[in-house]
Amino acid sequence: MILITGGAGYIGAHVALEWMVRGEEVLILDNLCNSHRSAIDRISTLAGKRPGFIYGDVRNRRLLDTLLRDYPIDAVVHCAGLKAVGESVREPLRYYDTNVGGSVVLCQAMAQAGVFRLVFSSSATVYGDCTRMPINEACATGQPTNPYGMSKLMCENVMKSVASSDPRWSIGLLRYFNPIGAHASGLLGEAPTSTPNNLLPYLLQVASGERQALSVYGQDYPTPDGTGVRDYIHVVDLALGHIRALEALRERRGVSIWNLGTGRGYSVLDVINAFEKVSGVRIPLNFEARRPGDIACCWADPQKSIDELGWQARYSLEQMLADAWRWQCNQREHEVVRQAN
Amino acid sequence: MILITGGAGYIGAHVALEWMVRGEEVLILDNLCNSHRSAIDRISTLAGKRPGFIYGDVRNRRLLDTLLRDYPIDAVVHCAGLKAVGESVREPLRYYDTNVGGSVVLCQAMAQAGVFRLVFSSSATVYGDCTRMPINEACATGQPTNPYGMSKLMCENVMKSVASSDPRWSIGLLRYFNPIGAHASGLLGEAPTSTPNNLLPYLLQVASGERQALSVYGQDYPTPDGTGVRDYIHVVDLALGHIRALEALRERRGVSIWNLGTGRGYSVLDVINAFEKVSGVRIPLNFEARRPGDIACCWADPQKSIDELGWQARYSLEQMLADAWRWQCNQREHEVVRQAN
Numbered sequence: 001m002i003l004i005t006g007g008a009g010y011i012g013a014h015v016a017l018e019w020m021v022r023g024e025e026v027l028i029l030d031n032l033c034n035s036h037r038s039a040i041d042r043i044s045t046l047a048g049k050r051p052g053f054i055y056g057d058v059r060n061r062r063l064l065d066t067l068l069r070d071y072p073i074d075a076v077v078h079c080a081g082l083k084a085v086g087e088s089v090r091e092p093l094r095y096y097d098t099n100v101g102g103s104v105v106l107c108q109a110m111a112q113a114g115v116f117r118l119v120f121s122s123s124a125t126v127y128g129d130c131t132r133m134p135i136n137e138a139c140a141t142g143q144p145t146n147p148y149g150m151s152k153l154m155c156e157n158v159m160k161s162v163a164s165s166d167p168r169w170s171i172g173l174l175r176y177f178n179p180i181g182a183h184a185s186g187l188l189g190e191a192p193t194s195t196p197n198n199l200l201p202y203l204l205q206v207a208s209g210e211r212q213a214l215s216v217y218g219q220d221y222p223t224p225d226g227t228g229v230r231d232y233i234h235v236v237d238l239a240l241g242h243i244r245a246l247e248a249l250r251e252r253r254g255v256s257i258w259n260l261g262t263g264r265g266y267s268v269l270d271v272i273n274a275f276e277k278v279s280g281v282r283i284p285l286n287f288e289a290r291r292p293g294d295i296a297c298c299w300a301d302p303q304k305s306i307d308e309l310g311w312q313a314r315y316s317l318e319q320m321l322a323d324a325w326r327w328q329c330n331q332r333e334h335e336v337v338r339q340a341n
Numbered sequence: 342m343i344l345i346t347g348g349a350g351y352i353g354a355h356v357a358l359e360w361m362v363r364g365e366e367v368l369i370l371d372n373l374c375n376s377h378r379s380a381i382d383r384i385s386t387l388a389g390k391r392p393g394f395i396y397g398d399v400r401n402r403r404l405l406d407t408l409l410r411d412y413p414i415d416a417v418v419h420c421a422g423l424k425a426v427g428e429s430v431r432e433p434l435r436y437y438d439t440n441v442g443g444s445v446v447l448c449q450a451m452a453q454a455g456v457f458r459l460v461f462s463s464s465a466t467v468y469g470d471c472t473r474m475p476i477n478e479a480c481a482t483g484q485p486t487n488p489y490g491m492s493k494l495m496c497e498n499v500m501k502s503v504a505s506s507d508p509r510w511s512i513g514l515l516r517y518f519n520p521i522g523a524h525a526s527g528l529l530g531e532a533p534t535s536t537p538n539n540l541l542p543y544l545l546q547v548a549s550g551e552r553q554a555l556s557v558y559g560q561d562y563p564t565p566d567g568t569g570v571r572d573y574i575h576v577v578d579l580a581l582g583h584i585r586a587l588e589a590l591r592e593r594r595g596v597s598i599w600n601l602g603t604g605r606g607y608s609v610l611d612v613i614n615a616f617e618k619v620s621g622v623r624i625p626l627n628f629e630a631r632r633p634g635d636i637a638c639c640w641a642d643p644q645k646s647i648d649e650l651g652w653q654a655r656y657s658l659e660q661m662l663a664d665a666w667r668w669q670c671n672q673r674e675h676e677v678v679r680q681a682n
Contacts, residue, residue: 092502093452096445104437111434147502154495161433161488
C-alpha cells in the first residue's frame with residue numbers, strides 16, 4: 001500500500017487513480033485546503049473501489065505515526081503542499097511551514113516507521129534562471145525567484161541530506177514542468193479554489209465565461225512569436241511518471257532526480273490557438289507587460305526519465321486541451337445542477 | 342527589551358552581557374540542549390543584574406506568543422540553533438527541524454506580535470565553496486556542503502522572503518566567520534557538550550590534558566604553510582557586532598547582510614604556535630588527511646560592516662587565545678572543585 005499525501009489534489013488524485021487501476025492499494029492523506037472531498041468519490045468511481053482516506057495535515061507528526069503504524073505502507077508519494085506563486089510572495093512563512101516543515105515531519109515519521117521509499121513532487125522551478133534549453137537533471141539548481149520555488153528547492157535539499165545520512169532511503173525527486181489537462185473521463189482535473197496563477201486554468205475560466213479576457217504577459221520575449229514558451233505535460237502522463245518512479249525506486253538507493261516533461265515547448269499563443277481549434281471557442285486576449293521573475297523559455301530534456309524509468313509523455317497538446325476543456329464543461333454542469341437544486 | 346533565543350549559549354550569552362552592560366533589558370529563551378543554566382548566573386555576576394530567563398524551545402509557538410505578549414520586546418536576536426557539522430550529517434532532520442523550523446515559527450510569532458526587528462546568527466558557510474578571498478557580502482551564496490550550513494542558508498532565504506512580503510521588517514543577517522575566545526573574566530566561554538568539531542575547543546582539550554593530541558587535517562593546501570587558513574574572531578567582538586546591528590536596524594528596513602570577521606586569515610599552525618606562546622603549553626600534533634568539504638582559505642572582507650555599522654574587530658589572535666585558555670583553566674578548576682565536593 002502506498003500513502004499519497006495531498007492525494008485529493010490535482011496531481012495526487014491522478015497518481016492515486018493510476019496506482020489503483022493496477023490493482024494496488026492507496027491511502028490518501030489530505031487536509032482539503034485546496035481540494036475537495038468529492039475527488040475521493042470520483043477516484044472510487046473510476047477505479048471501481050475506494051481508496052483509504054484520512055482527513056488531516058502532513059505536519060501532524062502524531063497522525064503520521066499512527067497511519068504508518070496502522071496501515072501496511074511501503075512507500076509514500078508526497079504531493080501535499082501549497083503551490084500558488086503569488087500567494088507565496090505574500091505569505092512566505094505559510095509556504096515554508098507547510099512545504100518544508102511538512103517534508104521534514106514526513107521524513108522523520110517515515111524513518112521512525114522504517115519506510116524509506118519516497119517520491120516527491122518537485123518542480124522545474126528549482127532550475128531557477130537556467131537559460132540553456134532543454135534542461136537536464138545535471139543542470140545546477142538556481143535561486144528560485146519566489147518562496148514557492150524556494151520551498152521546493154529546500155525540500156529537495158532536505159531529502160538529499162536525509163538520503164546521505166542513511167543508506168536505506170530510496171528517494172525520487174520528480175521535477176514537474178507544466179502539468180495541464182485532466183482525466184479523459186472529465187471527472188478529475190484541476191479545481192483552483194482562488195484566482196488561478198497559471199495559463200491553463202485562467203484560459204479555461206475565460207473560455208467558460210467566468211472571466212472576460214485572458215492576460216498574456218510579455219510579447220517581446222526572444223521566442224518565435226514573442227510570448228513565453230513552456231513544456232506542457234498531460235497530468236495523466238505525469239501521474240504515470242510517478243508510477244514508474246515508485247517501481248524504479250525498489251531497485252535504487254539514495255536520491256534519483258527525474259524531469260517530468262515532454263521535451264517540447266509551446267508558446268502561450270500556440271496554446272491559445274490550439275485551444276480555440278479544439279474547443280471552437282474564441283479567447284479574447286489582453287497583452288500586458290512581462291511579469292517579474294518569468295523566464296522566456298523552459299522545456300525539459302526527458303532523456304534520463306526515458307532511459308531510467310522507461311517513461312515518456314505520450315499525450316499531444318491537443319489532447320491535453322481537449323481533456324481540460326471536457327473537465328471544465330463538466331464542472332460547469334455540476335455547478336448549474338448544484339445551483340438548480 | 343530584547344529577546345535572545347539561545348541566550349545561554351556561547352554567542353548568545355556574550356550578546357546578552359554586552360547588551361546588559363549598556364543598561365538595557367534582556368530576556369533569554371533557551372532549551373539548554375547545548376548550554377548550561379550556570380551561564381545565566383555568570384551573566385548576572387558580570388552585568389550586576391539578572392537577565393530574564395525562560396526555559397523553553399524556540400519552536401514552541403504558544404510559548405513565543407506568550408513571551409511576546411507578556412514582555413515589552415522590541416527586537417529579537419535569534420541565536421538558538423544546532424551547530425555541530427558532523428552531527429548535522431548524521432541527523433539532518435533534527436537540524437532542519439530546529440534551525441529552519443525554529444526560524445519560521447519565530448518569524449510567525451514576531452509578525453503576529455508586531456515585532457519586526459530581528460538579528461540572525463548566520464555563518465560564512467553560506468558562501469559555500471567561494472574561492473575568491475576576501476569574501477564580501479555581494480558574493481553569491483553557494484551550496485553548503487553539510488546540513489548545518491544548508492540550514493543556515495535556508496534560514497537566510499526564509500528571512501529574505503519574509504522581508505519582501507512586509508515592508509515593516511528590519512532583519513540583519515550576520516555571517517560569522519570563526520568565533521573563538523572567551524570573556525576576559527574567564528566566566529563565559531564555549532562549553533561543548535560533546536566532541537568538539539572546531540580547532541579551538543579541540544586544541545583547548547588537548548592543552549588541558551583531556552585529549553592526547555590535536556589532529557590537523559591537511560598539510561597540502563595551497564597556503565603558506567599548507568594548513569587551512571581561517572578568519573578567527575573574538576567572541577566579544579562578535580557580540581559587539583550584534584549590538585551595532587541591533588542599533589543600525591532601527592534606521593533600516595528590509596534585509597541587511599553583514600560579515601562579522603576580522604579580515605585577517607591565520608593558518609592552523611599559526612594558531613597552534615600562537616597558543617603555545619601564550620599558554621606555555623606544548624600541543625602534540627597528528628597530521629591527517631584533508632577532511633571532505635573543508636576549503637583551503639576563508640577570510641572576510643569586513644568593509645561593509647565597518648562602513649554601515651561602525652564596527653570593527655579589535656582583539657588580536659593572541660588575546661583570543663589567552664582569553665580562551667583562561668576560560669579553559671577556570672572550567673578545569675570548577676570541575677576539580679565539583680569532583681572534590
